[in-house]
Amino acid sequence: MAAARGPFVLEAEGLVRHFGGRPVLDGVSLSVARGETVILMGPSGCGKSTLLRCLKGLIQPDAGTVRIEGEDLWALPEARRRDLAAHVAMVFQRPQLVGHLSVLENTALGAAAAGIPWPEAYERAAMWLSALELGRHLDRRPAELSGGEGQRVAIARALAADPSVVLWDEPTSHLDPMLAADLLQLMEELIGRLRTTMLVVTHQPGFTARVGDRLILMDRGQVVESGPPARVLARPTSEVGRRLARLAAA
Numbered sequence: 001m002a003a004a005r006g007p008f009v010l011e012a013e014g015l016v017r018h019f020g021g022r023p024v025l026d027g028v029s030l031s032v033a034r035g036e037t038v039i040l041m042g043p044s045g046c047g048k049s050t051l052l053r054c055l056k057g058l059i060q061p062d063a064g065t066v067r068i069e070g071e072d073l074w075a076l077p078e079a080r081r082r083d084l085a086a087h088v089a090m091v092f093q094r095p096q097l098v099g100h101l102s103v104l105e106n107t108a109l110g111a112a113a114a115g116i117p118w119p120e121a122y123e124r125a126a127m128w129l130s131a132l133e134l135g136r137h138l139d140r141r142p143a144e145l146s147g148g149e150g151q152r153v154a155i156a157r158a159l160a161a162d163p164s165v166v167l168w169d170e171p172t173s174h175l176d177p178m179l180a181a182d183l184l185q186l187m188e189e190l191i192g193r194l195r196t197t198m199l200v201v202t203h204q205p206g207f208t209a210r211v212g213d214r215l216i217l218m219d220r221g222q223v224v225e226s227g228p229p230a231r232v233l234a235r236p237t238s239e240v241g242r243r244l245a246r247l248a249a250a
């Protein structure tokens with residue numbers, strides 16, 4: 001990645017995105033500072049995944065800007081945009097691995113896409129797979145993995161790319177409760193240890209309180225509240241915040 005240009009790794013300003021004539025993002029602005037862990041919460045369907053996809057360059061907003069390391073993502077020519085977006089790693093709700101490639105190849109692919117030369121990409125992939133206790137599965141195909149293993153490969157693929165920022169889109173949502181708890185604990189350890197810039201979508205208030213530097217709440221395509229998680233959960237100022245606080249206290 002080019003030399004750091006400012007305190008914010010990721011910035012969105014006035015993002016608007018419609019689906020079927022309906023505004024799914026309705027003027028979203030946010031910024032994530034270097035080394036910060038920002039948690040994004042909000043009711044199902046409020047636009048969290050759509051926002052993350054815009055920030056990763058997978059969906060073009062109808063209006064507004066996305067800046068990655070100070071560069072206006074959608075103002076760049078396509079090749080340069082792809083390069084820049086490769087420094088934003090994303091862990092999705094499902095692993096999204098390439099079926100005919102091995103676990104090692106899938107993981108190295110993320111690093112290579114971010115411009116890391118292939119030999120080093122393989123080294124970094126093997127290192128992260130081993131760190132995430134997948135060292136015995138390097139030659140397996142994605143279909144031969146359990147749901148939890150698949151998500152750990154997706155995390156290894158994200159981290160092997162040495163990203164500027166990692167977007168986590170509720171990676172535990174399709175796992176059974178015990179596997180989900182294990183994966184949340186792993187995420188908590190990684191976030192605490194790496195201090196990489198993170199933007200995390202989750203529905204877990206306990207996790208949010210423990211790992212978040214800042215909590216942003218969304219409702220119906222808009223940011224409705226933002227602040228330190230302990231403050232937001234104790235003294236919410238929005239309806240969504242009050243619902244979340246009741247849930248956290250239950």
Ligand SMILES: Nc1ncnc2c1ncn2[C@@H]1O[C@H](COP(=O)(O)OP(=O)(O)OP(=O)(O)O)[C@@H](O)[C@H]1O
Pocket residue numbers: 019020024042043044045046047048049050051
């Ligand atoms: N490609 C698409 N085509 C049409 N509608 C879409 C598309 N992607 C998202 N939507 C709609 O946009 C709205 C927001 O979806 P999104 O997945 O961003 O919400 P979310 O907050 O991430 O929800 P969840 O917490 O359930 O994952 C939903 O009503 C969804 O149906």
